[in-house]
Amino acid sequence: MTEALRVTDLSKTFPQAGGLFSPARPGVRAVRPVSFAVEEGETLGIVGESGCGKSTFARMLVGLLPPSSGEIEIEGRRLDNADPAKFGKMIQYVFQDPISSLNPRKTVRQIMEAPLRRLHGMARAERAARIAEIFDSVNLRQEFLDRYPHEFSGGQAQRIGIARALAAAPRILVLDEPVSALDVSVQAQVLNLLAGLKADFNLTYLFISHDLAVVEAVSDRVLVLYFGSVVEIGRAESIFRHPRHPYTRLLADSAPVVGRPLTAPEQKDTELPDPLDPPPGCAFAGRCPRATDLCRQEEPPLRPMGEDQLAACHHPLED
């Protein structure tokens, strides 16, 4: 297996402007240094709640946001300047809101042609053939090409978004909550389509979602983000069967499951820490039933646990 993507110490700090007469305050650390690698043909699920930095992270991966530190390598080649046009041929992005990611004043054909023309410099006839081919593979009818985005349902629009990303012929797709705006019956259609495309085009997926059940259904490996840091990463089965980090366990226990009695897994009324004033030590300590003084003082490093799992916890869960 070859490595499709390697990320080393990627981080993002948003600077905070000081007042006119006061010095600049320390920035907000949206993503703390993150390192991992994804193999070709693999699906890495990225799970986290709102505010955990998963969208910031995704935007850095596709070059829409320059990272504060760290580097991104795709198939062994380093991408150092954040230029979406350079990234575009290697890695593409599928947006959460299918309608707002399509320009309301352009026909689907114009939207589809942009990457073919700008990234691959194709001639008109070549473009038409390629668009037909891609539309076929995402199960969209050719007659949609001359319509405008508002004429489509959410599921169709999301398939157009996927088709646009595929048009760039990337090696990697970053899917940022691709189904969370869709109804369940349509969600399954899109997820199954994605699975088929991955096999057909030999793609590598980074699948970002807040929905654990969806991530479990599509992922080979899973990365759990909390407050801008990786708290756990490992093979999907192991993570869902034996979570090591208490936060992963909390996430799994919170998902509504038919037949499970309704008890809030945490009775304390807890909230995320304040990003402007991050606590020392482990960010999860305030919500964690296993927290000790050590957790509140020292940030736990990511270390191997079990066969193929890594977790950042001083007091990991045992089996």
Add this chain to the structure above:
Amino acid sequence: MSKFLALLFRNRLAALGGVVIAVIFVLALITPLLPLQSPDDTDTAHRFLLPFSGGHLLGTDQLGRDLLSRLLWGTRLSLAVGIAAALAAGFVGSAVGIVAGYFGGRTDNVIMRGVDMLMAFPYILLALAIVAALGPGLMNALIAVAAVNVPFFARNIRGITVGLAGREFVDAARLSGKGHIRILLTELLPNVLPVIVVAMSTTVGWMILETAGLSFLGLGAQPPQADLGGMLGEARSAMISSPHTSVVPGVMIFLIVMSINLLGDGVRDALDPRLRSGALSRPKPATDVRRAGPVPEATGALLEVQALETQFHVGRRIYRAVNGVSLAVRPGECLGVIGESGSGKSVTALSVMGLVASPPGVITGGAVRYKGDDLVGAPYGKLRSLRGDRVAYIFQDPLSTLHPLYRIGDQLAEAITAHHGVGGREARQRALKLLRDVRIPNPESRIDNYPHEMSGGMRQRVGIAMALANDPDVIIADEPTTALDVTVQAQILSLLDDLRRDRGLAIVFITHDFGVVGQLCDRVAVMYAGQIVEEGPTQAILDAPAHPYTARLIACVPELGGGRRALAAIPGLPPSVDDLPPGCAFAPRCARAQEGCTAAPIDMREGAVAGTPGRAVRCINPEEAIA
């Protein structure tokens, strides 16, 4: 385009303006072809001739020049200058605004502060200064008028561009390999163009007026050239003795500016999608009722919805959002209403208290009964006294339901004082108790927070506290946890469950999530295309769904612990509710469809399914037999 014109001409004043300005335009265009005397030929022997005197339809001016000829030539010039100034100001201002809005940051700051400086000068003073610097002349007046109008366009267009530049389609264009200039020209410009057109159509009139003003002061058109302002200026000295020389150009300026402004306002209204969908007509305080057919009898539940039909009448289309829905809840019971987007579940919920916006919403049939009293068509005062007091709502997005400018404590207190004559201090005490009831930590300090100072979960707790404020009998919760994270959702659901058990609340819980229904609700009703297709005890339906739609929908929901797998999907899309088939709306997507499914409406069949009584299914070929 024809739709746009139809909308434009529905506005009578805009149509009038359009006709007047069209006539003036045509006259200005054909002026060189008309058999007119030269506008500059002086004839001092016949000064100040009155209108209709020999050979001069509108009389002559102080040098004996033909007023009609001068008027038409002057109009031609004034229109040309005004439009040119509007185009110049629109072009420069829009370019500045779009660049500032797209790049943002320092570029935006530098450009917009420059624009602010332009705006800091009094309008006419700036124009005078520019003309003074460049020297008098029509061209320089044009430049001055255009320059003073640049800030208007720049600020307007910048504001809109800032909103668009953050949209995802701009990111998508960057990922498609487009550079900044291409994004500006091909992605952003088409979206701001309607605004530029509207801004121009509403400012052309002003610019003509301003050019006329400069000419009036002798800084624009130079004699003998005729323009409307210049004619007015020259006629000023003879205003008392020969008023017609001032009245003629004055009336023309009035007609041009008035008609352009009326037309411009009409264009703006016709192009604005919000105004087009009826934002100008404020929704009425209660939904319109046009009920045909018999009103069902009361049955004695706490809250019941009986054969309710709610429709949206938009133009000639009728959207049958709710199509004969019947529901009932008893005290202490939680009824789940589950369905996909567009199934009519939210409209059902809003119809209960007459909260569907009218126009375009209309309740066309059925009844809603609270303790036996029919609320459909009830007087507004009665609805108002029940809303929030006996029947309360919790909505999906607490950020948009809480007022951003009031402290949450004051909003809670207002909800109490609206229904009970209690003093301010007691209302605050009750608000504090409510915050404690919904388990907000440190309620004493939180009560004075503004909504934006709280997290999503805390805001939804405030939303629940507000629903509980008057100790209602029924709470209608419309997707209250959809916008929340799972860990927060679990807290909110268990809070709602405790509250209903402690207080004997009846809850109607609207959601799209089977997991949530399975954990919270006693009974569930499944909606599809405006109808209930299946109803019964939650556990029984989850174990043995009888309607094919329910069965396939449950199969679509991924459950944790299933490992990597392909998920079941339902092929096709739900039907549009303005074009419903005569029979079962699900039949085209259904694997069990047979003859007779699509022929005629299908009734609910009640009975026992798989040994559980109290179930009802709208299907002639169900998954499980109905006994």
